[in-house]
Amino acid sequence: MRRILIVDDDQKTRALLKTYLEKNQYEVDLAHDGATFLAEFTRCVDELSMVILDVMLPDTDGFALCRTVRQRSNVPIIMLTASSDETDRVVGLELGADDYISKPYSPRELLARIKAIHRRTGMEAPAAPRYYRFEGFVLDTVARTVTAPDGEPVPLTGLDFQLLKYFVEHAGDILDRGVLSEGTRGRDAGPMDRFLDVQISRLRLRLNDGGGSPKLIKTVRGVGYVFSADVTSSHA
Incomplete structure (x- = not known):
């Protein structure tokens, strides 16, 4: 609490x-x-x-x-x-x-x-969930892995995993580039910093969420991004 x-x-x-x-x-x-x-x-x-x-x-x-x-x-x-x-x-x-x-x-x-x-x-926060599940995917925060709906591992870099973890932890929230950059890389995104956009495009491809109408990571024009999938979490 x-x-x-x-x-x-x-x-x-x-x-x-x-x-x-x-x-x-x-x-x-x-x-x-x-x-x-x-x-x-x-x-x-x-x-x-x-x-x-x-x-x-x-x-x-x-x-x-x-x-x-x-x-x-x-x-x-x-x-x-x-x-x-x-x-x-x-x-x-x-x-x-x-x-x-x-x-x-x-x-x-x-x-x-x-x-x-x-x-x-004694009011410290309870342990964070280990697993996050969305659209058949399973993200394991301890093993730092993501499993696709077919059971195959999704190949992600460390930055990819950190970004996806931040998205699922804030599912449904509209996140601007500054918040995402600070939450995943520990620094604000500069006005000309397009690295985050490139990273998100790569993450979409890893999740088969590319194309003209992404279903998981959606762009909010002029604001940022939102992870729109329903996410559940558990300790086991």
Whole structure:
């Protein structure tokens, strides 16, 4: 369970955190004020693995929300504040917060704090599936192999396999070139970088998904690509 509810009144901050944490395999819900947060919290409290509270909100403050959360749940809490006053930190921790981050902070720092708390509280993510199945194909993430519907192995390079694995893990999501490049090669695609397009064309051929109308990896014009097959996963 890796679902996080964040309340922050700054729209850019909310959008940034949602994008960054979702890229790191977290499910993220957002609220812009206390009332919205409480409604969301009540709706999904049993599914949450973390709550992140901004101290300064337009209709209340993070301390009041922290107190309410602690009355209803033991879900871990991280508090965010622009104040450098140590009193804020002490109050938050005394009310039941698990950690405290002062603004400005980097999303990477927040992610590290989230992971540390999840490790400490035993809320690490469950083991990832070993097998992904789609249209008769079987992808084995441990053996790093792909088997065709006829039982024959599909010859893939390391980069081909990494790209296909990323696609099946994000089946149905529209992925732009930057996301795909970072997810498979660890760097953003430059504006003139056509290597990814070539790699996708090669992967289509390996999967017999070439021609004018690919059925597995579809192009979303002006945006990127989407893996459109139905994908199931399992540990065995």
